Amino acid sequence: xxxxxxxxxxxxxxxxxxxxxxxxxxxxxxxxxxxxxxxxxxxxxxxxxxxxxxxxxxxxxxxxxxxxxxxxxxxxxxxxxxxxxxxxxxxxxxxxxxxxxxxxxxxxxxxxxxxxxxxxxxxxxxxxxxxxxxxxxxxxxxxxxxxxxxxxxxxxxxxxxxxxxxxxxxxxxxxxxxxxxxxxxxxxxxxxxxxxxxxxxxxxxxxxxx
Amino acid sequence: xxxxxxxxxxxxxxxxxxxxxxxxxxxxxxxxxxxxxxxxxxxxxxxxxxxxxxxxxxxxxxxxxxxxxxxxxxxxxxxxxxxxxxxxxxxxxxxxxxxxxxxxxxxxxxxxxxxxxxxxxxxxxxxxxxxxxxxxxxxxxxxxxxxxxxxxxxxxxxxxxxxxxxxxxxxxxxxxxxxxxxxxxxxxxxxxxxxxxxxxxxxxxxxxxxxxxxxxxxxxxxxxxxxxxxxxxxxxxxxxxxxxxxxxxxxxxxxxxxxxxxxxxxxxxxxxxxxxxxxxxxx
Numbered sequence: 001x002x003x004x005x006x007x008x009x010x011x012x013x014x015x016x017x018x019x020x021x022x023x024x025x026x027x028x029x030x031x032x033x034x035x036x037x038x039x040x041x042x043x044x045x046x047x048x049x050x051x052x053x054x055x056x057x058x059x060x061x062x063x064x065x066x067x068x069x070x071x072x073x074x075x076x077x078x079x080x081x082x083x084x085x086x087x088x089x090x091x092x093x094x095x096x097x098x099x100x101x102x103x104x105x106x107x108x109x110x111x112x113x114x115x116x117x118x119x120x121x122x123x124x125x126x127x128x129x130x131x132x133x134x135x136x137x138x139x140x141x142x143x144x145x146x147x148x149x150x151x152x153x154x155x156x157x158x159x160x161x162x163x164x165x166x167x168x169x170x171x172x173x174x175x176x177x178x179x180x181x182x183x184x185x186x187x188x189x190x191x192x193x194x195x196x197x198x199x200x201x202x203x204x205x206x207x208x209x210x
Numbered sequence: 211x212x213x214x215x216x217x218x219x220x221x222x223x224x225x226x227x228x229x230x231x232x233x234x235x236x237x238x239x240x241x242x243x244x245x246x247x248x249x250x251x252x253x254x255x256x257x258x259x260x261x262x263x264x265x266x267x268x269x270x271x272x273x274x275x276x277x278x279x280x281x282x283x284x285x286x287x288x289x290x291x292x293x294x295x296x297x298x299x300x301x302x303x304x305x306x307x308x309x310x311x312x313x314x315x316x317x318x319x320x321x322x323x324x325x326x327x328x329x330x331x332x333x334x335x336x337x338x339x340x341x342x343x344x345x346x347x348x349x350x351x352x353x354x355x356x357x358x359x360x361x362x363x364x365x366x367x368x369x370x371x372x373x374x375x376x377x378x379x380x381x382x383x384x385x386x387x388x389x390x391x392x393x394x395x396x397x398x399x400x401x402x403x404x405x406x407x408x409x410x411x412x413x414x415x416x417x418x419x420x421x422x423x424x425x426x427x428x429x430x431x432x433x434x435x436x437x438x439x440x441x442x443x444x445x446x447x448x449x450x451x452x453x454x455x456x457x458x459x460x461x462x463x464x465x466x467x468x469x470x471x472x473x474x475x476x477x478x479x480x481x482x483x484x485x486x487x488x489x490x491x492x493x
Contacts (some may be wrong), residue, residue, distance in 0.1 A: 021407075029355065036352040037359055043345030095366040097316055097341075099323055107316050115281035115313075123466070127235045128228040131473040135481050145478070149471055155418075155441050156464040157251060171254070174425060183426045 260435025
């Protein structure tokens with residue numbers, strides 16, 4: 001019974017959503033809309049679970065004074081401070097996202113620079129990694145190397161100034177071989193998703209129950 | 211005395227210390243940004259397609275803007291977002307903003323308020339920010355039937371039915387164009403659920419690394435245009451005749467690319483000239 005009921009709910013819900021895709025009229029369309037709203041609400045609650053998990057895991061680190069516990073203190077203080085300024089912004093300006101609210105101050109001068117800095121570091125690692133990885137060790141590596149150089153040159157004005165070949169070839173690489181490979185991957189992934197969905201709807205794939 | 215053997219020039223080129231690469235890259239990227247050099251970038255067909263899609267809108271038409279990125283991609287996507295908003299407000303097109311990346315939506319909101327102020331646009335009449343709702347697939351599909359089911363209020367908690375801009379907006383049928391700014395896979399879901407199912411007209415601005423993922427949709431005609439990376443942003447600025455951060459950032463990207471190509475060439479020459487030495491068994 002403990003397995004049969006969830007399997008039946010999954011089967012009926014999956015079947016219903018497939019039917020409603022092809023018959024969006026009453027009653028399927030309205031019921032599908034109701035399910036979608038429920039989905040959005042459930043997705044909202046998963047955020048609460050995430051916050052709960054984050055607090056528990058870092059609180060545990062602090063109480064056990066595990067390695068790097070100081071970082072956990074910073075994280076929890078940051079979390080509480082952000083929530084507090086968010087509430088203040090809501091009370092004071094009607095929304096924490098009001099441009100003058102303290103939440104937006106923290107967002108603009110802490111979150112944005114931190115995220116941007118982390119991502120900007122990638123440029124340095126990509127430069128170093130390209131230098132080491134793009135070596136003409138065999139013909140496949142050489143093909144990759146030549147393609148990469150053409151695309152890089154084709155995407156900057158100096159490439160076009162050197163020769164019209166670079167932007168033209170860059171566009172060709174993007175719209176023919178790259179596109180063919182990408183489309184193949186997408187078709188494969190879509191078939192995989194259809195197959196997995198069918199397995200779940202028909203109760204063959206049951207790992208989500210464990 | 212333990213003396214390390216002297217390395218030849220090509221051996222050094224084959225194995226340049228990464229810290230040297232980091233320092234040179236920093237200098238090469240920083241100088242053009244500080245000097246603020248740069249010229250206009252000629253537009254390519256995918257960017258022209260996106261520009262024409264917005265240009266086809268008439269005064270009073272609705273443009274839905276989706277903010278699906280965060281600060282990590284802001285240097286590439288914010289310039290194109292501002293350009294699209296400027297083009298829309300200049301044509302008196304109504305802008306409805308929403309987003310599927312919660313931490314990035316305030317960036318979109320800041321750009322919206324900044325550009326709206328340039329054109330004296332009024333909140334709730336000319337533009338609105340609906341904010342964020344979790345579960346993007348459900349949000350996209352549900353908006354095809356009734357937007358109010360998902361967004362009862364805007365980001366401030368004002369009912370969408372109380373604002374003139376959204377009083378009569380119910381579904382994609384009322385949205386003339388959707389322009390998404392993407393740094394991840396949300397673009398796939400927009401195409402699958404809003405375009406394929408509800409036939410929504412759409413164009414996208416993406417980071418350079420995401421642009422290849424969008425090319426299949428461009429070729430199939432499911433999206434009308436694609437603005438890819440900083441270069442795309444610079445091209446869009448050329449098209450609207452207002453050079454901005456995209457155009458200013460291109461020289462830094464240009465010199466960065468050239469430097470990486472230079473290092474790749476040096477590395478390969480070093481590899482080629484020292485290959486024989488590497489094959490020799492240790493004495």
